[in-house]
Amino acid sequence: MKPSVLAVICGMLLPLAAQAAAAPALTPPPIDAASYVLMDSVTGQILAQDHADERRNPASLTKLMTGLVVDHALDQHKISLDDVVTVGQDAWGAGNPVFKGSSLMFLKPGDRVTVRDLSRGIIIDSGNDACVAMADYVAGSQAAFVQLMNQKAAQLGLKNTHFETVHGLDAPGQFTTAGDLAQISRAIILSEPEEYHMYSEKSLTWNGITQQNRNGLLWDKTLHVDGLKTGHTASAGFNIIASATEGNRRMIAVVMGGKSSKGREEQARKLLTWGLRDFDTVQVFKAGAALGNETVWYGDKSQVQVGVQQDHALSLPKGEVQKLKAQYVLNGKRLEAPLKAGQTIGEVRISDDGKLLETLPLVALQPVNQGGIFSRLVDYIKLKV
Known part of the structure; x- marks a missing residue:
């Protein structure tokens, strides 16, 4: 992968919604169970x-x-x-x-x-x-x-x-x-x-x-x-x-x-209390929301909005939310038409205080058809100059 565009996404964290990375470590309460x-x-x-x-x-x-x-x-x-x-x-x-x-x-x-x-x-x-x-x-x-x-x-x-x-x-x-x-x-x-x-x-x-x-x-x-x-x-x-x-x-x-019916309840209570008290669930991305605009060559449009296809949330220890950063990287040196809506064109990297938590597919949010002969010629000249 050749990183060509990086965009730090700040201030996009909302309270809430959907699917699985490892959570940064906190020490859970001692649990008496197998x-x-x-x-x-x-x-x-x-x-x-x-x-x-x-x-x-x-x-x-x-x-x-x-x-x-x-x-x-x-x-x-x-x-x-x-x-x-x-x-x-x-x-x-x-x-x-x-x-x-x-x-x-x-x-x-x-x-x-x-x-x-x-x-x-x-x-x-x-x-x-x-x-x-x-x-x-x-x-x-x-x-x-x-x-x-x-x-x-x-x-x-x-x-x-x-x-x-x-x-x-x-x-x-x-x-x-x-x-x-x-x-x-x-x-x-x-x-x-x-x-x-x-x-x-x-x-x-x-x-x-x-x-x-x-x-x-x-x-x-x-x-x-x-x-x-x-x-x-x-x-x-x-x-x-x-x-x-x-x-x-x-x-x-x-x-x-x-160990007992009351004991199992107490252990579950400790886990639930700890999780709700010490973690936040934050929506990092909304499906279809533009994370940026990227130049497209040889297309009927010169730019395309990029983002993710699904709502995405993370569970983080309270206080870690402010350290959360995201950046996206394109797969190649540049984007060239045609592009389909939903086509994967790179990846979004989510990190907490510099530690990579997970990656998501970066997609084109709209289709870009191939441009006409004249516009493609103009783009070709621009790239050669």
Whole structure:
């Protein structure tokens, strides 16, 4: 790459929006768990982690993927929230020894339940029976639904996740990681806003039975927590994924292998508090906003506006925002027509106090067609003089 044009972009930082560089280091609070991740949901950046790629039993955190597959079936209009599902024999907790002592919605064979209530039963009650009933309805069987779960994991680019059950009870070959669970959670938050509100519901009453959401952070008065899920088995330990917002900012904390139900909440609370207190989420660029004008040779226009194609945000320690700089560099010595709108012509480099954080494609914001014979001749002479 031959740098031909540099432009320092100052004063363009706005409060907010979208996808992933490494954050400058701050020391997170000590976390008592086997593994954890704190992610800025807006940018996708990991702000703190420990053993984030260690494969562990997900327990009921599996139900996040169950819910995501159901949500996508809703998006594709294969099912609707008002559909009525007839519960099958395999979803009967009392008739299934695998479910003994586990979380249930307390369905019975022949019960007729809406997709909406089954979804709430999966999320709020953590009902293993509700997972089976929904899997049968969406995919025809648990095995077929598990295939959809693993297909979705592959689509999300998850390298350390594989499901064997629709509900998360321990099974050979079933595993995920704190890092992958953060990605699943972010996908739910960003792509399923109409269903995400269910994760903040504190209780569900169905068929005369009221159960409380096991995510105790929903009652926390120091944070605005609106999801997501808890899980526990003897081998997994105590797991939790919690998301908290502050204005336009959102953090996701994943804690796996905690020591107790209250302990996992405390560890997640520490991560969320630290992230919201010590970091800022700043919008660095707006899609389509001109970062500069560049000369174009042999074109029907002599200049073209350049910029980026997508909104771009970063999560930075508070106080670092003032040190943030950006510059763009063209790929070649000069720009020559024709150019297409959106064509990559260089890169934008974002640095913090001299340290390169990431690069983005620099694109032409408008098309430039080839000029006429006379204008091209004039440009040729100018370049030769």
